[in-house]
Amino acid sequence: MTRNVHDQFAKQCLKELLDPLGKVETSWKVPGEVQEIDVYFLPSQPLATNGESLGLLGKLATTPAIFEPFRNPVSKFEVLSCIGKLAQVHGQVFRQAKRANAQVRVIELPRLWILSPTGSEEFLESFNAQPDLVNYPRGMYFLGKSLYTAIVAIHQLPVTPETLWLRILGRGRVQQQAIEELKSLPNGSQHKDNILELVYDMLAILEARIKQNQDLEEDDRELIMQLSQIYQQRLELATELGKQEGLVQGVVQGMQNERRTMVTYLLGSRFGELDQELLGIIEPLMALSPEEFTPLLLQLSRLELLTRFGEGT
Numbered sequence: 001m002t003r004n005v006h007d008q009f010a011k012q013c014l015k016e017l018l019d020p021l022g023k024v025e026t027s028w029k030v031p032g033e034v035q036e037i038d039v040y041f042l043p044s045q046p047l048a049t050n051g052e053s054l055g056l057l058g059k060l061a062t063t064p065a066i067f068e069p070f071r072n073p074v075s076k077f078e079v080l081s082c083i084g085k086l087a088q089v090h091g092q093v094f095r096q097a098k099r100a101n102a103q104v105r106v107i108e109l110p111r112l113w114i115l116s117p118t119g120s121e122e123f124l125e126s127f128n129a130q131p132d133l134v135n136y137p138r139g140m141y142f143l144g145k146s147l148y149t150a151i152v153a154i155h156q157l158p159v160t161p162e163t164l165w166l167r168i169l170g171r172g173r174v175q176q177q178a179i180e181e182l183k184s185l186p187n188g189s190q191h192k193d194n195i196l197e198l199v200y201d202m203l204a205i206l207e208a209r210i211k212q213n214q215d216l217e218e219d220d221r222e223l224i225m226q227l228s229q230i231y232q233q234r235l236e237l238a239t240e241l242g243k244q245e246g247l248v249q250g251v252v253q254g255m256q257n258e259r260r261t262m263v264t265y266l267l268g269s270r271f272g273e274l275d276q277e278l279l280g281i282i283e284p285l286m287a288l289s290p291e292e293f294t295p296l297l298l299q300l301s302r303l304e305l306l307t308r309f310g311e312g313t
Contacts, residue, residue, distance in 0.1 A: 007038070008269040009202045010069035010115070010169045014039045016194050017054055017165055021061050027273045035085055036272075039067040040110070053190045055162030056137065064110035069169050074116040074151070076126060083149055086112040090148075112149040117171040119153035127151070137163065168195065172219045179223075201265045204290065205298075259286050266297040278302070281309035 011026045018024045022043035027036045042064050052058055060067075066089065068074075068082045090109055097104045119141065129141035129151050139156035143149040154170035157163040159177065167178040179199060185192045206220050263285045267278050285293045300308070
């Protein structure tokens with residue numbers, strides 16, 4: 001369950017960051033298979049905006065890409081499963097080209113980027129994964145050229161602004177440091193506020209689970225301790241600024257937006273991509289306080305939520 005929270009956070013982060021650059025789909029269904037790709041990205045042609053602000057992530061997004069982020073170190077079976085999904089997507093590209101009597105260009109074939117918090121030397125050697133230090137920083141390991149696959153060992157990435165948007169998807173000290181760097185960016189920096197909102201939403205969910213006496217990993221408890229005080233200070237500052245500038249209504253609206261984001265995030269972490277039925281219960285749930293709707297969203301089944309908060313109830 002905790003892992004689902006981090007998976008949802010990673011997918012939402014990647015969608016938020018990559019949206020300006022092209023078409024982003026999360027939980028993309030693999031044709032003919034009961035499988036999903038976490039994030040499937042197709043860059044705009046030409047790119048709608050410059051991806052340089054995303055550093056290394058922007059470089060990975062210059063061609064069609066599949067991103068598979070993992071909260072725990074990726075296993076050998078998971079790597080093979082990801083490669084299998086990539087093969088299905090490549091097959092679809094070739095079939096579409098054949099129907100159109102066209103040739104497939106290498107640049108049109110999606111690359112697979114497996115994002116793992118760590119990767120041992122033995123594990124990487126088992127796939128003969130090799131670095132490409134001429135074109136990429138340390139921490140990037142490429143499988144055979146025809147496999148279109150690389151494993152990103154996030155803990156090995158250099159601590160630079162260029163790697164920030166990948167390191168924030170790591171875990172433990174790596175993620176915590178990345179969040180500190182994110183908070184220290186100048187106000188108004190591109191992507192800062194939106195990604196911090198996702199961080200705080202994740203924090204609120206983890207805190208709610210502590211209140212319900214649910215077990216959390218040590219990494220998550222450290223993250224809560226790191227962010228709780230800052231989150232509280234942020235809310236107090238927003239309220240004070242609102243009073244000073246006569247913008248209390250704006251603060252209230254901001255709190256409503258945060259509540260909507262949190263309800264949507266919780267639903268997504270439980271049930272994946274939201275359909276019209278689940279989208280329809282967001283407003284009724286927002287009428288409750290976070291203390292009321294959080295346990296309901298964590299405990300009730302889809303059917304129970306729809307019965308209680310759906311139309312006509």
